[in-house]
Amino acid sequence: DKPTLIKVKTIIGYGSPNKADSHDAHGAPLGAEEGQATRDQLGWKYGEFEVPEHVYDTFKKHAGEGAKKQEDWNKVWAEYQEKEPELAAVFKRSVIERKLPENWSDALPKLTPDDKGKATRLHSQDCINACANILPEFIGGSADLAPSNMTLMKCTGDFLKGGYENRNMRFGIREFGMGAVCNAVSLDKTGLIPYCATFTIFSDYMRGAIRIAALSQAGTIFVTTHDSIAVGEDGPTHQPIETIPSLRLIPDLTVMRPADGNETAGAYKYAVERSKNESRPTFMAFSRQALPNLPNSSIENTLKGAYAVIEEADPELILVATGSEVHICVDAAKEMGKKVRVVSMPSVEVFREQPADYKDKLLPKGVPTMSVEAACTTGWDEFSTAQVGINCFGASAPGGTCLEKFGFSAANVKACAEKCLAGETGILSDGSQGKH
Numbered sequence: 001d002k003p004t005l006i007k008v009k010t011i012i013g014y015g016s017p018n019k020a021d022s023h024d025a026h027g028a029p030l031g032a033e034e035g036q037a038t039r040d041q042l043g044w045k046y047g048e049f050e051v052p053e054h055v056y057d058t059f060k061k062h063a064g065e066g067a068k069k070q071e072d073w074n075k076v077w078a079e080y081q082e083k084e085p086e087l088a089a090v091f092k093r094s095v096i097e098r099k100l101p102e103n104w105s106d107a108l109p110k111l112t113p114d115d116k117g118k119a120t121r122l123h124s125q126d127c128i129n130a131c132a133n134i135l136p137e138f139i140g141g142s143a144d145l146a147p148s149n150m151t152l153m154k155c156t157g158d159f160l161k162g163g164y165e166n167r168n169m170r171f172g173i174r175e176f177g178m179g180a181v182c183n184a185v186s187l188d189k190t191g192l193i194p195y196c197a198t199f200t201i202f203s204d205y206m207r208g209a210i211r212i213a214a215l216s217q218a219g220t221i222f223v224t225t226h227d228s229i230a231v232g233e234d235g236p237t238h239q240p241i242e243t244i245p246s247l248r249l250i251p252d253l254t255v256m257r258p259a260d261g262n263e264t265a266g267a268y269k270y271a272v273e274r275s276k277n278e279s280r281p282t283f284m285a286f287s288r289q290a291l292p293n294l295p296n297s298s299i300e301n302t303l304k305g306a307y308a309v310i311e312e313a314d315p316e317l318i319l320v321a322t323g324s325e326v327h328i329c330v331d332a333a334k335e336m337g338k339k340v341r342v343v344s345m346p347s348v349e350v351f352r353e354q355p356a357d358y359k360d361k362l363l364p365k366g367v368p369t370m371s372v373e374a375a376c377t378t379g380w381d382e383f384s385t386a387q388v389g390i391n392c393f394g395a396s397a398p399g400g401t402c403l404e405k406f407g408f409s410a411a412n413v414k415a416c417a418e419k420c421l422a423g424e425t426g427i428l429s430d431g432s433q434g435k436h
Helices: 032-042 053-083 085-096 120-134 175-187 200-216 243-247 261-278 323-336 348-352 356-362 399-405 410-421
Strands: 138-142 168-170 193-199 221-225 254-256 282-286 307-310 317-321 340-344 369-372 386-388 426-429
Touching: 053 085, 120 138, 120 221, 120 261, 120 282, 138 168, 138 175, 138 221, 175 193, 175 200, 193 200, 193 261, 200 221, 200 243, 200 282, 221 261, 254 261, 254 348, 261 282, 307 323, 317 323, 317 410, 323 340, 323 369, 323 410, 369 410, 386 410, 410 426
Parallel strands: 138 193, 193 221, 221 282, 254 282, 317 340, 317 369, 369 386, 386 426
Antiparallel strands: 307 340
16 A cells, blocks of 8 residues: 555666667667667567567457456446446546536636626636536646645545545645646546646746646646736745746647636636547636726637727727736726727637637737736737836735836836837836836
8 A cells, every 4th residue: 555666777778789888879779780789689580670470479469358358347337337327427428438518617607897806816716616516527736735726626525545536636845746647647538637736936847747738638727826926025936927928838738817707717618628628738827816807708708819808999009918917908098098909818829729800800900009918028029019018027025016016007008008009119118117
């Protein structure tokens, strides 16, 4: 009932007369001559890529054993379906067919602007527990940050020895190991939907696992919270600046940064379906601070990657933002007295996948467009002519103070928007005004 560690000492290039136990056997082929010398030294009488018949015979025996095991399994499965029809139906759907329940996403929360705003990490908690109640294959946990990440499933206990029916996994402070475990759970094709959680900044510790998830097509859902300088007093070590923009560079990884409750629900619908149906990863970044629920936000609009929160048929200016900066743009637009369209872009990757006519209509060329995100401005020139961001490290201060000092206020966004409207382009606010 304890793990076993088997230590095996090896020699690189074993059997090669001239290259064994050297770097020459590591980064390049042995070569035809050395390859033959190696076969001679090992007593291997067969040529290059020649597979002797007895190897096929050995594998064919395993095939016969496998057929017997399949026959035994079919018998057990038939008996189980008779004894436990309800549980068998769930197992068939989730594991064998790897399908989601019909209309499963109806269980996700839906809000209006009249509903009290709260941090998107709290909306994430609501979504996790909605998923947990309807999806028994939903399993995961946090790197010792569950009370901060808000990732605990209330309907189940801890996955421990003697409690394997439970689904809360206590990973401890080991972000890379956590991500690797979740990747393995997905890649094992069990039909399980794994999620893991930490602070956004600590995703750097599991960057290798995130990249492998994208490369190997693992359906891991990476849940992160405390997604900007609004983290506050923990200071620059805990405040992500370049983190989210750099994650957007990983091919086949979808990054979601929701702005309110409906966008959070939309992010979970996208992530769960992408995990289950495509075995592909999603990275989500949620706020520590409370955010208002926005007009026109919905699950459906979130699945477009970007949409108009404040619509103007013929805008003079477009403000495009993500996450906690969207409501700041809404406030700034109201103060400008101009025809300003405000666009929320919860996912750059999902927006890129939309039809060209939708993208061109939402962000028409020729209209001054300014992006606002509490992160590096890198990459935003794809969607905007001017940018507001933070290209420096943050500071240890209350979250609201950090946002104000580094330029994420309605007043600064309005001032920069007026410059954009007047024809200025490029980075209009880079956070340097907050340094002293």
